[in-house]
Structures are given as C-alpha cells and as structure tokens.
Amino acid sequence: MNFEEISVTPSSPHVGAEIDNIDLTRPLSDRQLKELRAAFLKYGVIFFREQDIGFEHQMALAERFGHVHIHVGGEGTASKPAPGYPAIRLQHFDKDSKRISGEVWHSDQSCAEIPPAGSILQQKIIPPDGGGDTLFASCYAAYDALSPQMQAFLEPLSAEHDGAKLFDRGTKTVYPKAVHPVITRHPETGRKVLFVNAGFTTRIVDLPKDESEAILNYLYAHIAKPHWQMRFRWRPNSIAFWDNRCTQHFAIWDYWPNVRSGYRVQFEGAVRPDR
Template sequence: MTVTSTAPAAVLRTARIPGDGIYEGPRVLRRLPAGWEERPYELFEVVPQARTIGAEIRGVDLARPLTPALRAELDRALLEWKVLFFRAQHLTSGRQRAFARNWGELETNPLLATGAGADVVRFAKGGDATPTFENVWHTDVTFRERPALGAVLQLREVPPSGGDTLWADMAAAYDNLPREVRERVDGARAVHDFIPGFARFYGPERLAPFQEVFPPVEHPVVRVHPATGRRTLFVNASFTTRITGLDRDESDRLLRLLFQQAHVPEYQVRFRWQPGDVAFWDNRATQHYAVNDYGSHRRVAERVAVVGDRPF
C-alpha cells in the first residue's frame, strides 16, 4: 500500500500597503486620443522629449508672424504633445505677446508682478526676491471661471545650474487611475480658490481686496478637453480646496490621492532652460512644477497667458 503525503498549502502572512497613493508597476502611456489621425509635420521638425508629453520644435522663428498653415500645424503639435519647446528665440515682450495672441485674448493677473505690459507676468527670482509658484505642482489660474487655455513662458536669465521646469500629462494621469477611483471622480465637481496658492507668499492684507474679484468657483474634477475629447484630471494642490458633496475628511483623502498623480515620472517631461528659450503649454491638459534649486542665483522669466474656456 502506497501512502502519499500532502504538503500543507502555502500561507502568506498578512501584509498590506495603504491603498490610497501612487502605485508601482506598468502604466498605460497613450499620447493621442483614440481615433486621432496622426500625420507628419511639414513645416518644422518635432523632436520628442518624453513618451506622452513634450516636444522640441525646430525650424520655427517665433519672432515672425505665423502663416495660417504654420499656426494650424503648431496648434496640432500642441494638442498632440501638450508642451512645445523652442530654443534660443530671444523674443521681445511684444513679439512674445504677438505669438500668444494667435491662440486668443491675453489674460491679466493682478496678483503677480508684471513686465512690459499688464498681460506680461514677470517672475524675477534669486536673492531676496519674493518666492512665488515654485516647488508645487499646479495648473494655472484654475480659480477663474475660465482658466487659461495655455501659456507662453520665456527665460530671460538662467541660473548656472538648476531652475528646470517639469510638466505632467494629466490625461495619462486620468487614464491610469484605478477603475474604482475613476468611477468616483467622473461627474464630480470641486471648488477652486486663489487663497491657498497665494497665501504661501502673500499676507492677508495683500489678498483680502481680491476676495470679491475672485470668488470660489466650481469645475469638474475630470474635464473634457474641448479640442481632443480627452478626459483629463483637473484638480491641483495650489487651488483645489474640496470636492463638492463630500464631507471634509473624505474630500481631503480623495484630493490627496488625485494630487499625487502628477508626481509619476512616466507622465512627466523635464526641461533644462537656456537664455531665450520658450515653452508653450496647454494649460487644459497639464500641470507644471518650477524647481527652485538655484539658491541666490538669478532666474528671470516672463509669461503671457491666453484666456481659456469654461471647463466641462
């Protein structure tokens, strides 16, 4: 008679990591919307800088007026790559504004220092300059009813090292949310307010007069891009204060999870500036992060922004 022994089933000890956060592992990295017709560019060279976001554009002089054909092709590149880089343009403020106006009316921001005009924001950093929007992932001016469509930023002075800017693809961030999280945020709305972002570097006396100018506004947590139809995660750590209809603890927990998604390296592109470089980004599809790692060295940038639409 043969006796067979059965080994006990393997048992693992109980162990878990917190479920709310950035998970590790493979991700879906889809640069273009489903069904999008990808065509070659005929008027300039496109040099990709990352998998889904960021491309250097070569062969375009932004100081010259855009022809309709060039404007259309640059617009397609913006939609497909979300942020475009142009090296050594050295634009005057007037030329920078003229380029941005190809995409619409320029916005002003009374909360920030200005350059050659009210629609030119000037960021002069280093030494004892007031720190502003650095070291935080954010989407520009989501506290407005119509947040900016996009922005054109030029570096006029660059520190000897550091001072890079990163952008994150928030369509990729949405695509990779766990299914149960997507089900919670699709159709949800969130409140945006200018105070948390600006209170990092301005006091109540400076901000109080603008409370009626910029009352809190609601936007969808997931907006639909008006040109591509992509669903993009549209909350950020500078301006989004709570999710409508949730109690404070639940809202805070979900927002922390959503804010973290911009930190995933696979969704990012990082740009090392040289003087005269220009970046043009789609504010509807991205967040960005200016790195303040240059100590007392000077970093001077000027930005013009294009008025956007009401998110839906």
C-alpha cells in the same frame, strides 16, 4: 497631422516636444500656425530654443492662439506685471526673493471661471550652475492610469479652486474662486483630464471634509508620479508653451541665491472646464 514646416521631437512618451525650424520673431504663416497648434494639442507642452523674442513678439504669438488673459492673482503673487504690458508677468527671482511662482504642482489660474487655455513662458537669465528646471505632467495620462472604478467614482464630482490657497500672503485681496468638474473633457481633443491640482484645489464639494481631503491627497500624489512627467532644462531664450487644460507644472527653486528671470503671457480659454 504631418509636420512639414516645423520639426517636432518628443520629449517623453506622454508629454512635451521640442520644436525646431521656426523663427518666432517672424509672423507665422497659416501653415506654421496650424502645425504649431497640432503639436501643442498633441504633446501638451511645446518647447523652443534660441528664440530671442521680446514682449511684442510674445504677445503677437499668444494672440494667434486666443485673446490674452489678464492674471487674476492680485498682489499676493510672486510675479509682477511688465510696465506697459498688463498681460505680461515678469518672473524674476534672485537672492532677495522670499518665494517664487509655481513651486507646487498646479495648472495656471484654475481658480478662474475660465482658466487660461495656454501659457507662454520665456526665460532670459538662467542660473549659472543649472537649476530652475520646470516639471510638466500629462493629466490625460494621469487620468488614463486610474482604475475604471476610480474613474467612475470621480466622474460626477466637482471641486473648488481658490486663488487664496496659492496667492494669499495676508493681504486683504479677495481672490477668485471657481468650481470645476474633477474630471474634465478637453474642449479640442475630447480626451478626459484629471483636473484637480495641489496649488489651487481646496475641496471636493460633493464629499465630507475628511473624505475630500483623503481623495485629493491621493490624486495630488498620483499626478506627481514620474511616469507621466518630464523635466525641462532651460537655456537663455528657451520658451515653454503649455496647454493649461491638460497639463500641470512645477517650478523648482533650487538655485537661490542665483537669478532666474523671464516673462509669461497667457491666452484665454473659450469655454468653462466641463465634463
């Protein structure tokens, strides 16, 4: 697609693009929405700068892409719901934080039967000395780089994703669990995706425990290679808007005791992850 309304600057060869020439406090035209959707699908994560949007605008933006998704992590998570906006999670970390959200390679909520299709995260306060960057990886490129033999080996396998792995902090909450194919096909682009992540995936259900562990550890290390990732440096009122079906991300907590504060909304996928 030709981008006529928005400007699009790729961030790296495999993942990410910065979008300019748009004001997200104003309703999107059909053409703008079409172009944003095309950029989102092509680059996996799109970034905006200097967009001072509040909860209402963030919800409205998400709803142009899908139904908003309510977080399934329970109370073990480091984020909290925004008062009056159950679909918005506050991600506020400061000197009193014991941990932050997402300091491991993961896709959001892959423990859900239908994980969110997309997440929109805005930062309002950024540490004064830098830090708090987010890494993004393309799971298309990670899949493409595997040998045909490894791709064929992984193709029929499925893996369990368990919310307790990331969220459980000794609470009595029962966390969601789901089994998804190790290799999925993106429902909109048709491209194949390496769909296991260190945050939620617990085991490959078709293999004995030791083989499952060895293969998963190899795949986690593979996804974490720098070749298909990029690093996003936030500024106040930056937004990252990622396709949760084909990317993973990692939030770096290198800014303690400084404050990083923002909020996220997610929208639902239409179908279960499938081959």
